[in-house]
Amino acid sequence: xxxxxxxxxxxxxxxxxxxxxxxxxILFIAYIVILxxxxxxxxxxxxxxxTALFLIGSGISPxxxxxxxxxxIFIVLFTSLLNLFYGSGEPVWQWxxxxxxxxxINRAVFVTTRIICLILASSCLTFTTSPTExxxxxxxxxxxxxxxxxxxxxxxxxxxxxxxxxxxxxxETDKIMQAQKARGADMESGNLIRRVKALVPVLIxxxxxxxxxxxxxxxxxxxxxxxxxxxxxxxxxIRMARRDAVAFVVMALVIGGVIVCNILFxxxx
Amino acid sequence: xSCVLELKNLSYVYGKGTPxxxxxxxxVSLQIHRGELIGVIGHTGSGKSTMMQMLNGLMRxxxxxxxxxxxxxxxxxxxxxxxxxxxxxVFQYPEYQLFEETVSKDIAFxxxxxxxxxxxxxxxxxxxxxxxxxxxxxxxxxxFELSGGEKRRAAIAGVIAMNPEVLVLDEPTAGLDxxxxxxxxxxxxxxxxxxxxxxxxxxxxMEDIARVADRIVVMHKGDLVMFEPTRRVFSxxxxxxxxxxxxxxxxxxxxxxxxxxxxxxxxxxxxxEAFRALxxxxxxxxxxx
Numbered sequence: 001x002x003x004x005x006x007x008x009x010x011x012x013x014x015x016x017x018x019x020x021x022x023x024x025x026i027l028f029i030a031y032i033v034i035l036x037x038x039x040x041x042x043x044x045x046x047x048x049x050x051t052a053l054f055l056i057g058s059g060i061s062p063x064x065x066x067x068x069x070x071x072x073i074f075i076v077l078f079t080s081l082l083n084l085f086y087g088s089g090e091p092v093w094q095w096x097x098x099x100x101x102x103x104x105i106n107r108a109v110f111v112t113t114r115i116i117c118l119i120l121a122s123s124c125l126t127f128t129t130s131p132t133e134x135x136x137x138x139x140x141x142x143x144x145x146x147x148x149x150x151x152x153x154x155x156x157x158x159x160x161x162x163x164x165x166x167x168x169x170x171x172e173t174d175k176i177m178q179a180q181k182a183r184g185a186d187m188e189s190g191n192l193i194r195r196v197k198a199l200v201p202v203l204i205x206x207x208x209x210x211x212x213x214x215x216x217x218x219x220x221x222x223x224x225x226x227x228x229x230x231x232x233x234x235x236x237x238i239r240m241a242r243r244d245a246v247a248f249v250v251m252a253l254v255i256g257g258v259i260v261c262n263i264l265f266x267x268x269x
Numbered sequence: 270x271s272c273v274l275e276l277k278n279l280s281y282v283y284g285k286g287t288p289x290x291x292x293x294x295x296x297v298s299l300q301i302h303r304g305e306l307i308g309v310i311g312h313t314g315s316g317k318s319t320m321m322q323m324l325n326g327l328m329r330x331x332x333x334x335x336x337x338x339x340x341x342x343x344x345x346x347x348x349x350x351x352x353x354x355x356x357x358x359v360f361q362y363p364e365y366q367l368f369e370e371t372v373s374k375d376i377a378f379x380x381x382x383x384x385x386x387x388x389x390x391x392x393x394x395x396x397x398x399x400x401x402x403x404x405x406x407x408x409x410x411x412x413f414e415l416s417g418g419e420k421r422r423a424a425i426a427g428v429i430a431m432n433p434e435v436l437v438l439d440e441p442t443a444g445l446d447x448x449x450x451x452x453x454x455x456x457x458x459x460x461x462x463x464x465x466x467x468x469x470x471x472x473x474x475m476e477d478i479a480r481v482a483d484r485i486v487v488m489h490k491g492d493l494v495m496f497e498p499t500r501r502v503f504s505x506x507x508x509x510x511x512x513x514x515x516x517x518x519x520x521x522x523x524x525x526x527x528x529x530x531x532x533x534x535x536x537x538x539x540x541x542e543a544f545r546a547l548x549x550x551x552x553x554x555x556x557x558x
Contacts, residue, residue: 182358186382201378
């Protein structure tokens with residue numbers, strides 16, 4: 001249960017770690033857009049190389065990136081297979097209703113690379129940015145929405161509370177599962193219905209304790225005179241620095257490169 | 270005496286190969302005889318809980334073996350559930366595992382998993398409730414209506430109902446009021462006496478352990494540093510202090526009296542014992558008559 005690598009934060013001092021979280025989120029969004037706007041192999045190569053560069057720059061062992069990929073391996077295989085048989089044009093290989101075309105192969109390669117890059121990049125974001133930094137950044141980025149009475153602070157607070165309790169609830173689940181296993185609960189065998197039923201002894205105590213914790217946290221917040229976001233200052237101010245500007249420039253270069261590649265070369269997908 | 274549990278060179282490493290790698294239990298070997306009441310003490314993070322979870326196969330040792338009745342419990346990983354019925358484990362704050370509609374159904378959960386049915390099951394529930402001092406009228410209530418102490422008893426009863434050969438209790442008295450501790454402890458002792466079962470008791474309370482344990486396992490940073498009869502362990506107050514532990518208050522007082530030249534025995538464990546040791550001295554000095 002605790003081996004879930006996706007969404008975990010690894011403290012560190014690498015360049016990627018030190019980037020402003022706001023910059024990281026904006027860059028991440030730009031990255032996704034450009035990733036899905038690659039229409040030629042050279043453009044795909046540019047984004048792949050870029051991805052490799054910032055993964056190395058994060059200073060986190062490749063093992064954890066592989067672990068995060070393991071979770072989605074089936075989705076990747078499934079979509080790439082589907083795309084492989086979905087192309088149009090002259091078939092390269094045909095059997096019954098299945099045919100593979102050059103177009104299909106291209107599609108499969110693009111989809112696979114894009115999903116893998118997407119997962120790697122989002123892992124990189126969560127590996128190098130602590131949950132508090134992330135929610136702070138989101139709150140700051142959404143600030144303009146306050147004009148239309150969007151409850152920015154409340155949403156951010158809910159997000160940080162939720163993120164804060166992910167490890168706690170995981171640990172709790174682990175404990176409860178251990179306790180029920182110690183009473184002979186069998187969670188590893190049987191058909192689907194039996195397995196779902198086996199979850200009841202875990203889920204009920206988990207819900208009970210989640211509610212208990214919610215009450216505790218609410219009381220604790222009230223004891224500290226929490227009254228919502230109005231007039232609150234922060235202990236840790238986030239500031240853009242020169243390295244963030246450099247990161248934006250690098251991103252702009254990558255975007256430029258992809259656009260140039262898209263214009264110069266065309267791959268049918 | 271026959272040996273019911275044996276640990277051979279047992280180790281457990283958390284997060285192997287990550288930056289958070291930690292050796293929680295380090296090459297522990299020991300033998301526990303049938304019918305013994307063993308106390309397990311150690312500072313927070315000394316690896317007690319991890320070691321306990323390896324005893325019934327909830328955690329698989331990184332190295333070494335756990336032998337139950339002379340057989341390696343991981344010899345057949347598919348049969349690990351049977352080991353869990355033989356080595357009953359009560360976790361810290363076990364009240365958070367309750368989930369059934371009624372207390373008696375919850376107590377029955379483990380026993381049912383073991384395959385008990387009908388009258389046999391009824392008897393197991395009744396006996397377990399009796400051992401833990403749960404009043405019969407509580408059995409048909411929802412476990413969530415009980416008080417904290419009652420919940421704790423219900424949870425312990427749920428493990429006792431499986432009729433394990435070895436009962437492991439991880440800090441069963443934590444968070445209870447003094448009266449609750451006292452009662453629970455004497456119930457555990459009664460269970461131990463009447464069933465003649467092996468009991469392992471993990472605790473931070475030196476007073477509790479001094480009263481009930483035959484032998485004590487002392488853990489420090491994952492190492493087994495001492496495994497001796499209770500009296501011998503508590504005669505070595507200085508060494509215990511090194512490991513962040515202490516001796517019971519009464520033992521410390523008697524030790525001090527001894528140091529000041531009073532003729533009292535070493536390693537006094539309970540107030541009763543101290544009373545009996547001091548009485549003749551006071552009589553001799555004529556301060557008591």
